[in-house]
Amino acid sequence: MPKLSIVIPNYNGGENLKRSIESCKTIQITEDNYEILIVDNKSTDNSVNIVTEMKKKIPNIRLIENEKNLGRIQNWNVGIEKADGDYLIFLFANDLINEKNNVHEVIEKLDSDKTISICISGLLKKEESKQYIKKAYFDEIVKCSAKKFASNCLNRGLLPFGPIQSIIYRLEDIRIDKNKFLEEFPINADEIFSFIETCKRESIMFNPNPQITWDLTQNRFHGKMKVEDELKEHSQTIEIIKDKTNLDVNYGLISTYKAISLIKFSAKNFQDKNGKKEAITHILSQIPSAINSDRILIKTLFDKLKNSDTDADDLLHKLIITKSINESHAKSGINEK
Numbered sequence: 001m002p003k004l005s006i007v008i009p010n011y012n013g014g015e016n017l018k019r020s021i022e023s024c025k026t027i028q029i030t031e032d033n034y035e036i037l038i039v040d041n042k043s044t045d046n047s048v049n050i051v052t053e054m055k056k057k058i059p060n061i062r063l064i065e066n067e068k069n070l071g072r073i074q075n076w077n078v079g080i081e082k083a084d085g086d087y088l089i090f091l092f093a094n095d096l097i098n099e100k101n102n103v104h105e106v107i108e109k110l111d112s113d114k115t116i117s118i119c120i121s122g123l124l125k126k127e128e129s130k131q132y133i134k135k136a137y138f139d140e141i142v143k144c145s146a147k148k149f150a151s152n153c154l155n156r157g158l159l160p161f162g163p164i165q166s167i168i169y170r171l172e173d174i175r176i177d178k179n180k181f182l183e184e185f186p187i188n189a190d191e192i193f194s195f196i197e198t199c200k201r202e203s204i205m206f207n208p209n210p211q212i213t214w215d216l217t218q219n220r221f222h223g224k225m226k227v228e229d230e231l232k233e234h235s236q237t238i239e240i241i242k243d244k245t246n247l248d249v250n251y252g253l254i255s256t257y258k259a260i261s262l263i264k265f266s267a268k269n270f271q272d273k274n275g276k277k278e279a280i281t282h283i284l285s286q287i288p289s290a291i292n293s294d295r296i297l298i299k300t301l302f303d304k305l306k307n308s309d310t311d312a313d314d315l316l317h318k319l320i321i322t323k324s325i326n327e328s329h330a331k332s333g334i335n336e337k
Contacts, residue, residue: 001084001085001086002032002033002034002035002060002084002085002086003029003033003034003085003086003087003107004027004029004033004034004035004085004086004087004088004089004103004107005034005035005037005083005084005085005087005088005089005171006024006027006034006035006036006037006089006091006097007037007039007076007079007080007083007088007089007090007091008020008021008036008037008038008039008079008090008091008092008093009039009041009072009075009076009078009079009090009092010038010039010040010041010043010047010093011040011041011042011043011047011069011072011075012043012044012045012047013043013045013047013093013094014045014046014047014050014093015050016093016094016218017038017047017050017051017093018050018054019096020091020092020093020094020095020096020097021036021038021051021054021058021061023091023096023097023098023099023213024036024091024097026097026098026099026101027097027101027103027104028103028104029103029104029107031058031059031060032060034060034085035060035061035062035083035084035085036058036060036061036062037062037064037079037082037083038051038061038062038063038064039064039066039075039078039079039082040063040064040065040066041066041069041070041071041072041075042065042066042067042068042069048063048065051063062082064078064079064082066078071183072186073181073182073183073186073189074181074183076090076181076189077180077181080171080174080180083171085171086170086171086172087107087110087168087169087170087171088168088169088170088171088174089103089165089167089168089169089211090164090165090167091165091212092165094215094218095165095212095213095214095215096212096213096215097211097212097213098123098124098209098210098211098212098213100209100210101121101209101210101211101212102207102209103168103211105141105207105209106119106121106141106168106205106207107168109141109205110168110170110205113143113203114201115201115202115203116143116201116202116203116204116205117146117170117173117197117198117199117200117201117202117203117204118167118168118169118170118194118197118198118204118205119167119168119204119205119206119207120135120160120161120166120167120204120205120206120207121135121166121167121168121206121207121208121209121210121211121212122134122135122136122166122207122208122209122210122211123135123163123165123166123210123211123212123213123214124210124212124213124214125214125216126213126214126215126216126217127216127217128216128217132311133210134214134311134313134314135166135206135208135314135317136208136209136210136314137206137208137314137317137318137321138206138208138318138321139208140208141205141206141207141208142205142206142321142325143203143204143205143206144203144204144206144321144324144325144328145202145203145204145324145325145327145328146198146199146200146201146202146203146204147199147245147247148323148324148327148328149198149204149320149321149324150195150198150199150204150245150247151247151248152320152323152324152327153317153320154195154238154241154242154245154247154248154249155248155249155250155253155254156250156253156254156257156294156296156297156320157234157238157253157254157257158257158316158317158320159188159191159234159237160191160313160317160320161190161191161194161195161198162190162191162194163190163214164190164193164194165211165212165214166211166212166214167194168211169197170197173197173200173201174197176200177196179193179196179197180193181193182240185233185236185237185240186233187230187233188233188234188237191237191241192237192240192241192244195241195244195245196241196244196245199245199247206321238254253294257297296316296319296320296323299319300312300315300316300319303315
């Protein structure tokens with residue numbers, strides 16, 4: 001049995017798929033200790049031929065060919081069902097395992113600390129005009145209470161887990177309740193899945209090293225929906241996570257965060273820093289009630305004003321993790337600095 005399954009759901013990945021497979025060689029684990037599982041969703045290009053040829057030189061490749069196209073989400077579920085490893089990483093044909101990854105180190109920590117449910121790693125986000133590291137919240141690997149992190153996120157309506165390629169899951173935990181991605185939630189299936197997995201153990205781990213290169217310059221599914229449909233799915237997502245994890249929800253706080261999320265999207269319409277700051281300041285003036293609603297929200301907004309180029313989600317999630325760590329310390333009687 002391999003230690004790790006790298007699952008690559010594929011539909012017409014072609015040469016991009018080849019690059020993704022080759023990038024797996026950068027993982028510092030022996031070939032007999034990990035498998036590269038390609039789940040082909042009835043591709044009409046030469047993907048299957050490419051994988052068949054690569055198997056001759058890379059013996060730890062396995063190819064699953066669906067008899068018909070199952071759709072994007074169901075294809076992910078086939079990957080879960082067919083994976084043989086102790087741990088699971090998703091990789092898509094447009095992406096690469098980052099050459100600076102420390103997957104081997106993360107697996108060692110997961111092996112030695114059974115309290116940890118999942119690990120969220122950094123990623124290198126590649127766009128047309130720039131590339132930068134996301135989700136590198138701290139300079140070193142840290143962990144906090146899984147349920148406190150999940151609760152602090154859900155209470156604000158935050159969905160912090162995507163993209164799933166940055167996460168290492170325990171297949172043992174997934175199999176306990178046969179957790180799967182829900183096809184009826186095309187935008188948030190990965191978030192629901194990850195909330196459930198997170199809450200199965202005591203802790204969650206955060207690793208600053210980039211696990212993947214997330215390439216947004218390629219054609220890929222971005223989950224584009226009408227705004228009203230996205231809002232509807234978001235509300236339904238919160239409810240199903242609440243139901244499956246028994247976490248509490250603060251609907252007033254969620255409403256505030258929905259309003260504040262306009263900052264991120266509005267600021268993108270301005271090219272210069274001053275324009276972005278003016279946009280943020282204007283939105284703040286329109287929702288004064290938000291100022292007194294949540295200390296994390298206030299600090300995120302002011303940090304964003306100081307540096308409008310900093311990723312707002314990363315600022316916010318780092319504060320959430322810090323809050324979760326402090327709450328865990330307070331509960332155990334450890335004095336905070």
